[in-house]
Amino acid sequence: MIQRAFSAPGKALLVGGYLVLDQEYESYVVALSSRMHSVVESKPSDEIKVKVISSQFNNDTWEYSILKNSAGNLKPLEINGLKNPFVEKTILNVLNFFNAKKSNVNYEITIKIFSDPGFHSENESKVMFNGKKKFNFHKKTITNVPKTGLGSSACLVTVLTSALVSVFLNDFNVNNEENLSLIHNLAQVAHCQAQGKVGSGFDVAAATFGSILYQRFSADLINSLPSFEDEGINYGEHVLNLVNNTDWHFTHHRIQLPKGLRLIMGDVNTGSETTKLVAKVKAWYNDNMPESLNVYKSINDGNSKFISSLTIMNELAGSNVEEYNLILKEIEQGEFKHKVLTDISESILKIRSNFRNISKEGSVDIEPAVQTELLNNVIKQRGVLTAMIPGAGGYDAISIIATNDCNIKKSSDSSFENVTFLDLKQENFGLLEEETSSYDSFT
Numbered sequence: 318m319i320q321r322a323f324s325a326p327g328k329a330l331l332v333g334g335y336l337v338l339d340q341e342y343e344s345y346v347v348a349l350s351s352r353m354h355s356v357v358e359s360k361p362s363d364e365i366k367v368k369v370i371s372s373q374f375n376n377d378t379w380e381y382s383i384l385k386n387s388a389g390n391l392k393p394l395e396i397n398g399l400k401n402p403f404v405e406k407t408i409l410n411v412l413n414f415f416n417a418k419k420s421n422v423n424y425e426i427t428i429k430i431f432s433d434p435g436f437h438s439e440n441e442s443k444v445m446f447n448g449k450k451k452f453n454f455h456k457k458t459i460t461n462v463p464k465t466g467l468g469s470s471a472c473l474v475t476v477l478t479s480a481l482v483s484v485f486l487n488d489f490n491v492n493n494e495e496n497l498s499l500i501h502n503l504a505q506v507a508h509c510q511a512q513g514k515v516g517s518g519f520d521v522a523a524a525t526f527g528s529i530l531y532q533r534f535s536a537d538l539i540n541s542l543p544s545f546e547d548e549g550i551n552y553g554e555h556v557l558n559l560v561n562n563t564d565w566h567f568t569h570h571r572i573q574l575p576k577g578l579r580l581i582m583g584d585v586n587t588g589s590e591t592t593k594l595v596a597k598v599k600a601w602y603n604d605n606m607p608e609s610l611n612v613y614k615s616i617n618d619g620n621s622k623f624i625s626s627l628t629i630m631n632e633l634a635g636s637n638v639e640e641y642n643l644i645l646k647e648i649e650q651g652e653f654k655h656k657v658l659t660d661i662s663e664s665i666l667k668i669r670s671n672f673r674n675i676s677k678e679g680s681v682d683i684e685p686a687v688q689t690e691l692l693n694n695v696i697k698q699r700g701v702l703t704a705m706i707p708g709a710g711g712y713d714a715i716s717i718i719a720t721n722d723c724n725i726k727k728s729s730d731s732s733f734e735n736v737t738f739l740d741l742k743q744e745n746f747g748l749l750e751e752e753t754s755s756y757d758s759f760t
């Protein structure tokens with residue numbers, strides 16, 4: 318019996334919301350310290366069986382036997398009729414990929430999934446700690462526990478893909494770029510199919526590669542895959558070709574917040590539906606061409622200035638410690654004189670004001686008035702460099718970049734009453750291999 322374990326981080330899109338859906342624009346994606354985990358056990362067998370257990374959610378279990386159709390494709394069938402499209406599409410793509418590679422896929426595989434507290438509401442959950450890791454156990458099934466918006470499905474698909482790949486690829490190594498790219502490509506395909514749409518994929522990219530500057534792949538890559546059910550199609554061959562032999566032309570440059578700064582995430586708790594927001598913004602964009610293109614260009618100018626200013630800060634932290642410490646002091650004192658600080662703060666204000674215009678013109682709550690008021694109060698606090706609504710915006714969350722010593726979390730300001738500051742930090746790395754013993758005693 319072989320055992321291995323993997324983990325992948327959640328995400329926050331600090332700049333690049335909506336624009337990242339277009340291949341032309343660059344976005345700044347931060348990986349977060351909340352991780353999803355998979356622990357995989359496998360043994361050779363006469364038939365393929367895959368069991369996925371998510372014991373934190375009322376012992377949710379999905380058990381698949383595999384059917385071979387007339388074209389030789391492998392189709393997972395949940396034996397109790399239970400549905401988890403993310404699990405099913407992951408199994409389907411990984412199995413058919415390795416089947417097309419002529420690898421032996423005859424294994425009995427059991428994968429346990431664990432998810433760090435940040436992904437779901439902690440209400441009514443019971444905390445279990447085994448001395449190494451802490452997980453919340455809920456009385457409800459996964460679909461009935463409210464999410465916080467860190468991208469649970471992308472992390473699930475990424476760690477599940479890694480668990481399965483590690484069974485079929487003996488020397489699978491998360492530090493090998495080629496292996497990482499295999500996980501990324503397979504996970505993007507499965508995630509898009511399970512979601513029923515091709516999003517920008519920044520969440521799967523962050524789960525795999527960590528904090529990155531991200532520019533998307535072309536949606537056509539995934540849209541051009543034939544349907545699994547198409548007659549006479551060898552689906553695995555197509556996946557193999559797409560995943561292994563196609564250049565995806567996407568960017569994932571590693572980034573890191575400048576030294577002395579940290580990310581604070583505030584959960585606002587009401588929630589918004591990304592799909593509806595995206596549909597409204599697309600409608601606004603198309604109805605308002607060519608002015609809408611100018612608005613996007615203006616947002617992109619803000620995004621680029623934000624990104625290049627953080628690069629300048631990172632460089633200064635290495636090359637001129639004295640000047641850098643003065644910059645940090647200016648943030649602490651709330652008096653921005655250095656150009657890099659005024660550039661960062663102005664770039665985010667510019668992005669926000671453009672999104673407020675889109676919100677008004679397109680009747681879409683990207684930065685609703687309550688969030689504007691909240692962010693305006695946040696950026697007045699000492700130690701705060703800037704703050705924004707991450708991702709699609711709406712009523713979900715706010716992100717704050719602040720100094721390590723900033724104590725906004727302890728502020729008694731009544732405008733922060735409805736904000737829950739999450740116990741999270743920025744994380745550099747994406748997919749990691751973990752010690753299997755870290756999960757001992759969790760069932």
Ligand SMILES: Nc1ncnc2c1ncn2[C@@H]1O[C@H](COP(=O)(O)OP(=O)(O)O)[C@@H](O)[C@H]1O
Nearest residue numbers: 371401403430432459460464468469470471473
């Ligand atoms: N810990 C988990 N165990 C099993 N399935 C999970 C887990 N976390 C997420 N999922 C799957 O992902 C789905 C949520 O995906 P989605 O609605 O896209 O939310 P998110 O924005 O968090 O990715 C769940 O309904 C379930 O199918």
Ligand SMILES: C[C@@](O)(CCOP(=O)(O)OP(=O)(O)O)CC(=O)O
Nearest residue numbers: 334335337468516517518591708709
């Ligand atoms: C609008 C977007 O560009 C960003 C959405 O970011 P969120 O972090 O809000 O995402 P979800 O987890 O999917 O709700 C859509 C996209 O890039 O797919």
